[in-house]
Amino acid sequence: MKHVNLRLPDDLHEQARAAAEADDRSLNSWLVSLVRRAVADGERRSVQEA
Template identity: 75%
Template sequence: MTKHVNLRLPDDVHAMAVTAAAADDRSLNSWLISVVRRAIDSGGTPDRPGGAPATPAPLRRSGHSPRP
């Protein structure tokens, strides 16, 4: 079973991901799945090696995260 997820990437990140996927002879979707799996399996994230938890962003009055 799979889940559909909408992911918004900045143009520059999208271009780099497309290039990396092509270099790995994968579709962008397949490449993104492999990157997420590696991050999960390693117990960390690219920004937080070792799995240090992120500090949640404060919520706006709308109840949504202030992140774009």
């Protein structure tokens, strides 16, 4: 597993933390799920454009 340092503006960090809490996840788990979804969506778009 890789570690990534991510710098977020304070307001965005608070919004992300609140969204993760509302989803009953840690902030890290919530961010991982968003990155997975974004990658999958990008792959689907690439296949559709081909």
